[in-house]
Amino acid sequence: MSDNSLGRSLLMVSFGESHGEAVGVLIEGIPAGTEIDEKRINEWLARRKPSTSAASTKRKEDDSVEILSGVYRGKATGAPFVAIVRNKGYVDDFYSFAEEGWVRPGHADYPAYIKYKGFNDPRGGGRFSARITVGFVIAGAVAEEILKPLRIEVVGYTKSIGSVECPDLDIESARKRYEFETRCPSTEHDALMQEEILKAKREGDSLGGTIRITTGKLPVGLGQPVFSSLDSELAKAYFSIPAVKGVEIGAGFRASKLRGSQNNDIYVLSNNEITTLTNNAGGILGGMTNGQPLIVTIAFKPVSSIYKPQRTVNVKKMEEGILQLKGMHDACVIPRAVPIAEALTYFVFADMALRGGFINER
Amino acid sequence: MSDNSLGRSLLMVSFGESHGEAVGVLIEGIPAGTEIDEKRINEWLARRKPSTSAASTKRKEDDSVEILSGVYRGKATGAPFVAIVRNKGYVDDFYSFAEEGWVRPGHADYPAYIKYKGFNDPRGGGRFSARITVGFVIAGAVAEEILKPLRIEVVGYTKSIGSVECPDLDIESARKRYEFETRCPSTEHDALMQEEILKAKREGDSLGGTIRITTGKLPVGLGQPVFSSLDSELAKAYFSIPAVKGVEIGAGFRASKLRGSQNNDIYVLSNNEITTLTNNAGGILGGMTNGQPLIVTIAFKPVSSIYKPQRTVNVKKMEEGILQLKGMHDACVIPRAVPIAEALTYFVFADMALRGGFINER
Amino acid sequence: MSDNSLGRSLLMVSFGESHGEAVGVLIEGIPAGTEIDEKRINEWLARRKPSTSAASTKRKEDDSVEILSGVYRGKATGAPFVAIVRNKGYVDDFYSFAEEGWVRPGHADYPAYIKYKGFNDPRGGGRFSARITVGFVIAGAVAEEILKPLRIEVVGYTKSIGSVECPDLDIESARKRYEFETRCPSTEHDALMQEEILKAKREGDSLGGTIRITTGKLPVGLGQPVFSSLDSELAKAYFSIPAVKGVEIGAGFRASKLRGSQNNDIYVLSNNEITTLTNNAGGILGGMTNGQPLIVTIAFKPVSSIYKPQRTVNVKKMEEGILQLKGMHDACVIPRAVPIAEALTYFVFADMALRGGFINER
Amino acid sequence: MSDNSLGRSLLMVSFGESHGEAVGVLIEGIPAGTEIDEKRINEWLARRKPSTSAASTKRKEDDSVEILSGVYRGKATGAPFVAIVRNKGYVDDFYSFAEEGWVRPGHADYPAYIKYKGFNDPRGGGRFSARITVGFVIAGAVAEEILKPLRIEVVGYTKSIGSVECPDLDIESARKRYEFETRCPSTEHDALMQEEILKAKREGDSLGGTIRITTGKLPVGLGQPVFSSLDSELAKAYFSIPAVKGVEIGAGFRASKLRGSQNNDIYVLSNNEITTLTNNAGGILGGMTNGQPLIVTIAFKPVSSIYKPQRTVNVKKMEEGILQLKGMHDACVIPRAVPIAEALTYFVFADMALRGGFINER
16 A cells, blocks of 8 residues: 555554654554454553563563554544654664674665665664564554454464474464563473573674464455455465565475375365365465464574674775674564564454455444 | 565565456556567466476466566556456366365465455456466566666576475576576586486475575665565565565575674775675565665475375365375476566566666656 | 555456557455356446437447456455456557657656656556556456445445536436436436537547435445544545545535534434434545445546647657647546446445455355 | 545545534645645634624634644655644533524534434534534645645635625636635725624625635646546535535536536647637536536535524424524635635545646655
């Protein structure tokens, strides 16, 4: 719709820069009467905060939502909802290298400088910072509420960090993810992942990983045809999260090596309901839900900000040099990305539910 | 924008059903004066035809474009361009099972039946058939022409079919892809893949595979921020191709296992131009091109239509049964999907070039 | 949404040029199962044909719709609907002056030449011809069908032609409009208007006029807030009809001279239903229907194509000269514009009904 | 695009409610590097403030803009711009009648109550208050800056209030409008209009009027075809201003009574530039600028809030009664609407300039 928007019947426009006045989100299409609870939104925001453990950044993001419009007496009015979180607790001084023209490897600095002719806000990555996902999370909290009549629950968890990979979990086993430091709801793998992160951190390095999204059974037919297929919209959303480099639905890349007779999920009747024996499709056929749980895997590259000195170039002076980053950076963002991926999944589902007439309270 | 549209400054709306009157595409935003050559479009269409070899379907798709609007004396007028290809050479009788209520495993039949309350055209999968990609290919041919001033060339090739995988190729080595039956431009792997396909075919089964997209060096800064990042828009486009189950940019899932110090592409100066020592980013940083070649890998599940009998259900009678498909089906669509993936890549690039003001002839 | 589109939940994209291959429309969002009857569409198209009387052009427009997609067994499938009417019965030779660079006063020729750098199709005005309203009428026929569950009926009639003005009529009196040559359902004024047209025609001149749109009582709350107010969307639609120069809702310009105490429509209860004593609002308050009939008046300038010789310039040679038009032109288009204005009204209502959840069959 | 948005390449989303936390606007598409001066925005906002004279409301709207994103060091960054004005100086108690269910004649209360099921914010009209035009004015200030390279100047003035009408003025004579209490830049008519307003005010009544928008000569070809014609987009924008009931371009309704030979604006050459002898077209042909000044007239109904007691109904109790409004209301909003209409005109021009490639700094 617009460059910074996601969705159609439920539409969010993301705005804000890392070290600007605020980050936030505008949402259109929330059915009038939907409960909007600031406390619940703040709980969502708390989930994307840096952990208190040694494995995460020390930047304090004590984020608290401020709702500017669209809510009256705790309910959505049907008018556009705008909510912001003020930016604070950062230090501009860490970004003098950016003003000088040094571009960080792995970051958006270089293409952003060219595209915006140097007018983009470079502090903390500006518009390209993961800080903007604050707005995604707010939108997810709202979308979760919109979906309540459809009883849709989305659960994400850390599937891998670096070389540590946890086995597949269903929604019941994964639901406790936020009780685990790494958001990997397996005591064993959570511990291994923490070790892996601390090791990378000690070496001034960083790690990537994967997140798995799953749900319970879903209504059949969510998703619109062709370019608005459920998988298209989900992938578009996930690739908007900084550092995402891959998205798989169901068996994904593994499916490319299977035969049709192995990969096709066979339909059967169970208690007079249609179900499938396997779920290689990850719950999506022809761009629509087929009733089975959604299964998505999202790959994140390792954090680009590392403390190790790196070679790079200065785009203003066109010279090479060595850049050593200061400031506070996560060695691994996977745990913090779990609620972000969940939020976007909720949002896409809510948009599709409204587009498809599954919810009609507008 | 709309459910069936892709792009913004250059926008296509896909329409048509497999066994309806025609499939086609409407495109808005073609700069007035862009050359539109029917012959070139037909050459593009010829690339997605079933091959003449034994490995492919026998359905004759002698597709020839018919332009309905937007062109005058061989040039785009600036008005909406509409082009169709008539559907012919199919047999409706093969789809009586659909009318009866039997749904094919792996296909959209079941969710489509629920979503459209039985009003969707079931013949050949209707709107969910790969036949609709005819319109994508027409759009790609137009987009390629729009991009000429930017000298952007997109080359896709078959990276794997079933268990046969070909090594990474750069654009120079891959350019001859259409001289190979499987669109894998390696004589050795092309032969192995053909074997693999024939084997599956003989067994009434089907295969999936992966396609690699690459380019030469690109202008810096193509791609819009956040939800319209280049990777978001590409992924959205690719997931609109039937059977796609995964998309990776650059190192993709492999990147999730690397350290930051390994994955970051180091900037250097070469002949006073900024370049990188590696290309794990696949040419995209912060959702924008960084000047390096685009690298994308797309995973396709095996063709859902197989000749082996399969268990399934009847959604009208709510009973189980065995379904054996007739008709003409590809045992592997990867070779035919290469021009489709290329076309969508060209289209997304052209849209981004217009959005970002790289081309201004509107 | 896009330059050539109208609507959101129901969306049409207009395409085609006057002397190109075809004119037509693509519609997204038609609820699956909506009856699509070619015969009824052709009846709608017949209403915008030139009349057989002396007062109209002699160009034969024997328009017959050809549906290309989105319909199966007479019902909408839920997929995009595309329909065209082939262009025929015109003579290209009349437009050699355009190729030479002469621009017609009152027409789009000059700005179109500049904007499209000479690549636009100049024959018959190309994209700027009233011929493109064929697509609007097709869309109106479809929208009328979508609105059936809400029992919304739209009736337009010729309110004035030149200096002849007919009194205000309610929907009951106006319904017979198509039995009158001028679409003015008053025997007396119809005769006077015909005279006026013949007089202008004899003098090689042309006439404008006004069209009134009305309805019966409407559901309350149709229309979205602010920029998608019902009046905003209607005005946008009407101003897309060539030659429209003014739009009034209800008392319109007359309201600007009233006092608030005169203009406010007083609410009363009648049979326990809320109604108003007057309808200065024309049925719209705050951009939404208030239950009273819609009242709109649309002003059309006189036809720009006249047979009298006119001074003008040649944009290629940059010189002045005299231009005398040939070909077949209506001396007054008001009668033919009545179904066009009705069609757009139906379309906007149907879009609003879908946006607002009044109809949910998607 | 979305219900609350205007424009495409330059897009604003309006948000906020009269007595909510804030009113504001989100703008996408501002070219990076555009100067954004808070002081200038506040000057624009000051123009829509109630006048200090007796003729206007006493509500103090000491509006001061707060920019939340999209600006760095006084220049647009290319990221979404969000700006708000906090709501203050109002008294909620005046709206207890709304909570009780009484609907004000002429206001949106009744349809809004039905559409939003009672969840809309009723205080001060909520989303339907003229207060939301604060965001339009901010957007206009930004758009004016974007248009600077094209030297486009928009001047609006009060053309009539009640029965007092001022003659047509060109841009030079009208430019001093803000030095006049009523924004009618004629000492004589300004005085008469003030009298008219005071008289209505004394009687507890209100007045409507008309606003004329004009410009100097314009670039040729601004405006997109058909549904995005310049007149379509302007009309859509103007009808979004509360109380607008009519829009005319150029000769407007008067043109409907002219002959083609009278109404056609004859092209001539003047200093080797194409110009027209008259400007009945109001500067728009075929939906595009033809180089002549824009001429638009906008009709406003009288203010719906009057102090005279009025009959009305209670929608919760379904009973009739008498309602007498308290609070502070303008007797005539025309003077305050002048900058609002100017702002929207600038905005539409800037959007069209970006859509058409007249400005390419994105």
